[in-house]
Amino acid sequence: MKKETLITAIVFLGVGFLAGFVFSARRSSSLREQITAATASQSSSTEAANQDGASDELSGLPKGHPPLNDAEIVQFFKDAAAHNPSDPEPRLKLANFLYDRRQFAEAIGWYQQALQLDPRNVDARTDMATCYFNLGNAHEALKELQQALQVDPRHEPTLFNLIVVNLEGTHDVAAARKAWQRLEKINPNYPNLDRLKQSLDEANAAPSGNATSP
Numbered sequence: 001m002k003k004e005t006l007i008t009a010i011v012f013l014g015v016g017f018l019a020g021f022v023f024s025a026r027r028s029s030s031l032r033e034q035i036t037a038a039t040a041s042q043s044s045s046t047e048a049a050n051q052d053g054a055s056d057e058l059s060g061l062p063k064g065h066p067p068l069n070d071a072e073i074v075q076f077f078k079d080a081a082a083h084n085p086s087d088p089e090p091r092l093k094l095a096n097f098l099y100d101r102r103q104f105a106e107a108i109g110w111y112q113q114a115l116q117l118d119p120r121n122v123d124a125r126t127d128m129a130t131c132y133f134n135l136g137n138a139h140e141a142l143k144e145l146q147q148a149l150q151v152d153p154r155h156e157p158t159l160f161n162l163i164v165v166n167l168e169g170t171h172d173v174a175a176a177r178k179a180w181q182r183l184e185k186i187n188p189n190y191p192n193l194d195r196l197k198q199s200l201d202e203a204n205a206a207p208s209g210n211a212t213s214p
Contacts, residue, residue, distance in 0.1 A: 138169025
């Protein structure tokens with residue numbers, strides 16, 4: 001995730017906004033924006049995406065090289081990937097760059113390539129899951145998160161995302177609470193975990209057929 005990634009990993013910069021919006025039709029777009037902002041804020045690729053110094057982050061460019069635009073940066077990583085067919089790193093950097101540019105569909109393809117070469121990269125798989133979620137495909141996001149947990153059952157960012165996707169994507173409150181309990185047992189001080197519990201409690205109290213009690 002882009003470094004310990006976040007979603008070091010998805011830490012919502014204020015999950016409190018979830019309270020009161022559970023099962024609300026307007027929360028989806030707001031949630032996705034929060035996910036993107038949270039992930040980008042803790043992403044190592046954010047520096048590469050900075051127009052003022054992007055070229056300094058690209059290995060192989062001379063010092064002082066003029067800043068590159070987005071298309072040039074994308075092409076740089078594509079060329080690096082083509083010249084290093086067994087190296088997941090340029091593919092991962094490109095995926096992260098596209099992620100930070102909110103080009104989620106394109107990012108998924110490069111995450112997939114990186115994961116073919118390094119299938120145990122839990123951060124990359126969790127970021128890819130978040131791309132799916134941002135595109136409205138909660139079920140595919142859950143599939144990738146579960147696969148990430150098979151590699152590292154204690155990966156905190158993945159567990160946090162699992163709570164959110166179950167709560168906000170599939171509205172499976174029981175599954176969300178189960179994931180919450182797993183994360184709380186591992187790290188009761190995980191950022192915004194307490195606020196997320198408030199959202200779970202409100203979801204259980206909401207008069208919705210989708211809000212399944214644990």
